[in-house]
Amino acid sequence: SNQNRGRKNKYRGLHIVLNLKLAFTMSDSEDSSDVSTSSSEVEVKRIADERPPKKARVQSSGPAKAALEIAPAVSSIDQQRKNVQSSKPKIIVLLDQARLETVKTRKGAFELLNCDDHRDLCKKKLKRDPKIFRPDICHQELLALIDSPINKAGCLQVYLRTSKNVLIEIHPSIRIPRTFKRFSGLMVQLLHKMKIKAGGNSTTLMKIVKNPFSQYLPAGTRVYGMSCEGTLYNPNSLASSLVPPDSTGSSPPVCFVIGAMSSGHVTIEDHPYIEKMISVSEYPLSGAAAISRILAGIENHWGIV
Secondary structure, eight states, X not given: OHXXXXXXXXXXXXXXXXXXXXXHHHHHHHHHHHHHHHHHHHHHHHXXXXXXXXXXXXXXXXXXXXXXXXXXXXXXXXXXXXXHHHTSOOEEEEEEEEOOOEEEOTXXXXXXXXXXXXXXXXXXXXXXXXXXXXXXXXXHHHHHHHTSHHHHTTOEEEEEEETTOOEEEEOTTOOOOSSHHHHHHHHHHHHHHSEEEOSSSOOEEEEEEOSOGGGGSOTTOEEEEEEEEEEEOOHHHHHHHHSOSOSSSOSOOEEEEEEOSSSOOOOTTTOTTOOEEEESOSSOOOHHHHHHHHHHHHHHHHTOO
16 A cells, blocks of 8 residues: 555656646747747838838839830831832833733633644634744743842833733832743733732732833933844943943933844834944844843943842
C-alpha cells in the first residue's frame, strides 16, 4: 500500500510538471504571436501613414503630357519614284501596224488571229495571206521594250497602234506575259474591254486611247522612223547625236516609230510628223533586235546600267 501511494504521488508530480511546461509553452507562443501580430499591425499602420492621399498622388505625378503632334505627311516609295520619273525625259516608242485582230472560233471563244492556229480561216474565209498575221512580232518587241533597263529607270513610254488603227497606251510597270498563248488572251481581253487593270490595285496597265497619236507627243518632240532604208547610224553615235545629252528633263523628248509587221517598213506618208528615217544596221534586223540596239545605245549615253 505504501508502495502504491508512493507511485501515485510520483505520477501526480510528473503530471503537474508536464502541465506547467505545457502552460509555459502556450503562453510563450501566444506572446510571440501577439508580438508578431502587433508588429505587423504597426508596420501596416506606418506604411498607411507614409502613403500620401490620392489627390496628393495625382498632383505630384507632374503636369499632363502635351498632345502628340501630327507627323508630317511622308510620301510613299511609289510616289517618290513617280516624282523622280516625272523629272526625267521620256523616250517615246510607237510600235506601228501591229497585227492584233480577234476571231471567233467554232467553239464560240475569241482568239487572237495568227498564222499558226488560223491558217485555213485566213485562206478560205478572209481570203488573205496567213503570213501577214504575225502578232508574235508585237509580243517580242514589247518584251524587249518593257524588260529594258531604261524602262525600269522610268525613262520610257510605249504606245501601240494596230493595223485597224487602234491606239493603245502601255503603262511602264506592266509585266508582259512570257508565253504567246497568255499574251494572246491578254490582248483579246484588252480589245474587248478597252482596258486592262492590275489585280492588286487600280492601276491601268493597258488602255485604248483616242487617235491621233501626235496629240500625245509633248511640244518640241523630235520623231524618227526606223527603216532599213534610212540613214545608217551606229547605236552609240545615234544616241549621242539624236538623243539629249542629259537625263534631267530640260531637253524635249525623242520618239521612235518602229514597225511591228511581218513585212514592209514605216513611211513618212503614214506619219507626217517624222523628220528623219534612220537605221541601226546595214543588215535587215527583226524589230526586237533593232529595239535592243537603240535602247542599249541610249542607256550607255545616259549612264543607265
